[in-house]
Amino acid sequence: MRLSGWRWLAVSSLLWASLSAETRPQYGGNLRITTRIAPSSLDPADRTQADSVARQNLDSLMFDTLVTIDNRGRLQPALATSWKAEPGNQRWQFWLRRGVKFHDGSPLTPEAVAASLRLANPGWNIVPANDSVIIVRDAPAPDLGAELTREQNGIAKRGAGGSVVGTGPFHITDWQAGKKLTLAAAEGYWAGRTFLDTIEIEMGKNSRDQLIALELGKVDVVEVASDQSHRASAEGRRVVSSSPIELMALVFTRERQSPDEGKLRDVLALSIDRSSIRGVVLQGVGEPSGAILPSWISGYAFVFPTDQNLTRARQERSEIRQVPVWTLGYDANDALARVIAERIALNARDAGLTLQTTTSANADIRLTRLTLTSLNPRVALAQVASTLGLPAPKFGTGSTDELYQAESSLLQTQRLIPLFQLPVSYALNTSVQDWDQDLDGSWHPDNAWLGSNRP
């Protein structure tokens, strides 16, 4: 071979090696994340703060559940390796994985698991049995497995002073409530140590600040507001989005008091121009929805109407003599929510209703984001009912028809008016590699690693 050929071979080998090195996962590095939420407690059983994908993702970094659920809704083993449901689905038994330890070094025992689950579910009868845990419910619970995948059922050990330890891939090294959380990789994690050494999460940052921080290279993963995701992509940022997993809805704070009020709620629902809001305010992100569950979960969301019908709205409005002035509350820190709330107020005015927008917590109606806490539609629907203070729907066969009926019943209470199903989106720094995210937006940072331009 000629000398030039050897040189070319050497150079190309070197190039190939460097490229290969860049695509091979590397241990180490500090992943920096910002998020809008600012929880005051890390206890997974503490649900005083609103549920969100971000909260679920935070919990999943520190705590494991007995089982997980895949994109198809199938249960997957986690802390439990196997399970069995007795006929009737009232009695379930979960066998625990051996050799799992809490971050404080103590072993994961059935007693610890039972204690953790009892705290999150006071109505359950939970009994540790050898290397398993037996859960007995008052009524058939065919979706108990899916319920156990919810982050509130993350297994945690509570210590003095409100401290919690889990069994997740990361353990807590520093916690400044509502401001900053620092995690370090759990060396003996049962599923294998993650590539990342540490994760720093800064909390309470609005979307604009997060994007600026990403632009300046100060963070690696930021949340992107729905109306910014297209622009962020257009501007060359790496944006990963989930399927529509967040329901934006108008939630009435109390039950309807009279048939006239029910009619007025109907008028409001008919007056909303979802199409314009999605097209302009949301910049085409998300889907208008008249249903609680997104179509990709239920399959029938299109059945529930979403179109504006001002004619019918005005007609129904004219049948009501006395029309109260409603207040529509929104999150003061959410600029998108403000615009949507004002738009809805304008739409309502076109139909003859008066809505006064406010940031006060005591409003007649609130523009709310309801996160679906499970890919199991029945569990998700039950969670929405629970959030609204309504009785949980009962499922027998678990059929789609049954699900549809349950969802229809929930909507007929007129406690909420679904508006949009929105995805959750994240923008990533170019150094973040192999970022894994499920359809529901939940993270799997086990395989993530930081590339060459990591800090």
Add this chain to the structure above:
Amino acid sequence: MSFRRKLLLVFALTVFLSVAAVAWMVSLVTRRAFERSNEERTAALVAQFQHEFRRHSDDVVHSVEAIAASEATTRMALALNRSSSQSAGYLNEATPVAESHQLDFLEFVDARGTIVSSAQSPAKFGYPETSLANLPQLVAKPAFLKQEELPQGTALGLFAVRSTTVGDKPLYVVGGKRLDRNSLVALELPTGMRAMLYQVSGAFFVPQALIDASGNVKQPEALAPLILQVQKQGREFTQLMHWSSDPADDETIHAIPLNGADDKTLGVLLIGSSRRAYVEVKRHIQSAAMLVGGAGILLAILLSSWAAARVTRPVEQLATAAREVAAGNLNTQVDVTSQDEVGELAEAFNRMTRELLEQKERLVQTERVAAWRELARRLAHELKNPLFPLQLTVENLIRAYEQSPQLFEEIFREGSATLLAEINNLKQIIARFSEFSKMPQPQLQQVRVNDLVNGVMRLFQAQLQSRNGGGIECRADLQEDLAPVAADPDLLHRAVSNLVLNAMDAMPQGGILTLRTRQNLDRQYIEVSDTGVGLTREECERLFTPYYTSKQHGTGLGLAIVQSVVSDHGGTISVQSEPGKGTTFLIELPINLDKLRAPKESHSVVTTRSS
């Protein structure tokens, strides 16, 4: 009212009226000056506001023109010209542009009049801009007032409309600045003045829509009628506001309508001018007036006192002296302290009293001479009667001795008896005169007048019944429970007895003798009435003169003695009589118990005393 008070009143009134007139005039002049100054300040403040208004208008116009001419706007117009669906991407375009140009309001409106992007109300995208009737016509116009509907209410602002045209489709830029508290803060307000702005919100007054430089106005409802009047009639009005019961809190409010492009009143500018300065000046004037008035009245008092001292005191002294003279003190003289009319009056008075005194003395002397003459006449008359028989008797004795010695012894015995009888008569006459000349001072005791009168009646009872020519009926009309009086029982008994005797002498043919007693407050009255011949008026006047008598016999001292006794008791005696109708004597006595040295009551009436 005394002269001193009249003088004081005149002086005080003069001072008061003068001060009041001056104070009123000063107040009037001050009020006019204040109102003129107020009008000037209001006009100046309105001019200042109008200047600020024009400046803001120019700013708005420049900003909107700059935005309309900017490259970003041109790009937007191009994109919209190509496809109206492009408008979705410009939802948030207006907000940063408005911020960079310091505009409170900014909207991009497409050729159809649909809002593409709104800084003040982002949710309005896709809605027609209905608050501006004809956008193309407004493009060339200067800034105008407009009410902008916001999610939280309406706001008043200065707006301008400009456009940028790409192809055949214009893109309108509607920008503006809020007319709010900050606009008022920019005004330089003189002390005591304030500016308020009311944003019209329908036909009814909305208190929250009225603001001043510090925020919301206190008591906004009080200004509602004025504002609504301006709103309705579209012209300026002025009103005086009473904010409290204190006039210093009053304020003159001048209200000016602020009209929009279509001459509809969109706002009202109110200029308030406090009347505190004027009220305080007025109060100062009033205080000064009161002070001066008070000082004046004090001066009036002093002057009147001084004048009175110079005028009224001599007059009072004269009056006092006159009263002294009237009381009988003719020696009274007044001091002559000046040479003016008052002094002349005093001298005249003194002359008068001197002459009166001399006249009195002359009169007393004349009366004394007259009394002596009367006494001499009386003596001569009394003595003549017994002396004539004496003379006759002695002449008889001489004749008898010379002519009839044999009868001389018998004649001598008869003559001697006659001589002794007449000498006795002379002695009685002399004794009566002597008694009258040395009437004793009364020895006061407690005397019950009824008992005394009863005693007198008992004493004369026999005489009354045995009178020749007819008896005299004695009647008593005595008030019961008379209080005792301080009197000399003997002297009083004598006085009453003398009156009874006179009454008996007045009824030689008989008649009725009535004795009455009564009391009135601190005086007691003894009345002796007869039904005798009565007396003429002249006789009544001379009745109490010593030695005067209407009887054929008697010394004429009886009633003089009665008068002397009554006078010594501090009382008075009077007589009422008509010829043929009888006579009534009335003794009035003071009770005078305080004059008693030691209580000494006499229950029995009188022990008679031989005269």
